[in-house]
Amino acid sequence: MTGPSFDRTLSDEDVLRRRATLLQRLHIDGPLLLLLLLLAAGSLFVLYSASGRNLDLLMRQASSFGLGLLAMLVIAQLEVRFIARWVPLAYVLGVILLLIVDVMGHNAMGATRWINIPGVIRFQPSEFMKIIMPATIAWYLARNNLPPGLRHTAVTLALIGIPFVLIVRQPDLGTSLLILASGAFVLFVAGLPWLWITGAVAAVVPVAVGMWYFVLHDYQKQRIHTFLDPESDPLGTGWNIIQSKAAIGSGGVFGKGWLLGTQSHLDFLPESHTDFIIAVLAEEFGLVGACLLLLVYLLLIARGLVITVQAQTLFGKLWAGGLTMTFFVYVFVNIGMVSGLLPVVGVPLPFISYGGTSLVTLLSGFGVLMSIHTHRKWIAQV
Template sequence: MNGNFDRTLSSEDVMRRRATLLQRLHVDGILLLLLLVLAAGSLFVLYSASGKSWDLLAKQASSFGIGLVAMVVIAQFEPRFLARWVPAGYVIGVLLLIVVDVMGHNAMGATRWINIPGVIRFQPAEFMKILMPATIAWYLAKRSLPPRLKHVIVSLAMIAVPFILVVRQPDLGTSLLILASGTFVLFMAGLQWRWIAGAVAAVVPVAVGMWMFVMHDYQKQRILTFLDPESDPLGTGWNIIQSKAAIGSGGVFGKGWLLGTQSHLDFLPESHTDFIIAVLGEEFGLVGICLLLLVYLLLIARGLVITAQAQTLFGKLMAGSLTMTFFVYVLVNIGMVSGLLPVVGVPLPFISYGGTSLVTLLSGFGVLMAVHTHRKWIAQV
């Protein structure tokens, strides 16, 4: 018996010695590989989309570096530790949104940033894409499921506060993503179908109310342009017409790297941010877009696997909502650039230029890694 015990110990020692550096760092190798592939592809496409700007390329690369560090740091914490600090994070996030509303930095007609001259400029609304689902997951994980009506009302109230503050900036795209991230948690918590049916039925009157009392003129014009882009081809319809022309002209294999005409001849506005997939489609064609979608699909699939394997309710709700929010992120950008959805100003995850968005996305994947890599330790406690 002692001999068997000794052999068991020695086999455990061998397993510990075989533990890879990634396991010791609580980093999921599959997620890391897919994210690095996206990082490399992003820099490749961004160089062309930005007109061969080494400055933007360096800023994007540095943002990737900061985001990867944030991802690894967050992955070290157990989900229970992260849950403990979620309420404080939510309060800080809301306070930052209030600061933006009161004295934020205005650019291109919108007040979305906090600017500390010579130090940093960042967009607090981006962080709410993680803090929002984390807050609802933290709240519901402490209650019996499916959630009761009073718990649903409290959850919706917590979602409404940052949603309204972001709508005021105005930033309809980010506000809708914050709304989606919170409601995904409610859905995964076992929301009753009659409540879901009621919410669906309320979409029309809510949409009418937003059109009449919330949406700005330019946002209304985007909806009208979505319905008929040709109604103003040289004005509001210009972006979507040019993006569809760029994607269509790429064909199956594309025109080749740095050979796109729509972006390099300045026909395509915002080619390095919201409409960067049009540049990808023009230069790398259908093949390039399909490869990008494949990487996205693998990321989403891995996120769903992590969700299914999560061993705590908070971890399951958090991982599932982050994965589904990422899916909506991709869907909305590709849909608006291809003319299937109205233009709402949502960047393409990991590909579009943007430091705050990039760091936030990688932080979200750090949470996924924390949920996944700490599950064995949790099971032993």
């Protein structure tokens, strides 16, 4: 490149930098930030009622939001090429943490899913794999020719299978399926042949039969029985879903009003501040409130898809697509299980349900999307 041309290009770049807004200079995507702040405010509003006006729980949730927003801001500053260098190490560390959970993890409510450092922190390593898994598959596939061939697909499935098995052993079927979906979506975005996708769909039935006999625990099988016929045990395993549907239906169009829900405040609805929190929202704010929440989710997913299409690197495109579609599954599974359309698998509602590790992980994922979108190549590099 000659001197004068190079100077002119730099001048154009300087102009672009001067015109950049504060959010652009901070590598923050305005639409995403606005939608996330709306969800944060709505979460604290609903959680206060769902938790029985528990201010201590509310403050912990607010602190988790603050930590998550900080993580999102930090990650957004990192260029995707820099992040890609550390993806293999992150995957290895993630698997090691899952192995630690398997050997000496903290047990609560019959499941061993946490690493507990007394007096310091308790966290759930499987949550971090929701970001690491699609990043790992995107990193591997981006280094090879697409669409992926049989060998690369086999390696990809092995990379997905290791954490999937470790998380199933905890046991945590809901999170393990999300991890599986996050890797599978990256394969789909990479152009996996439709013939193979059709074969995978056809294999669902024999795989499901195998899981029923050799993988699922008794309580997980009971959840499927309850899904098919919740009235068979209305005072036992069917209680949660029956009360959840009663709460959703009793809210009507406009709801009973904030703090006036009966199912949660009279303790008819278990886990009202975690997995079943959307039932509280529907009871107190009705169909209108639930539809507004769904609208915010749809806008977030739409923005994620726009970022995926506009990504300037193959790695960024694959990772963004995987993260966006995994978020969609996250929302779909929770709402489906609370409304009785899917079996209960213990998946919280993103940003609304109580949970610190989940919040930080979700916001970190959106920090990745912001990094992919805002670290644009300047005119000299296009």
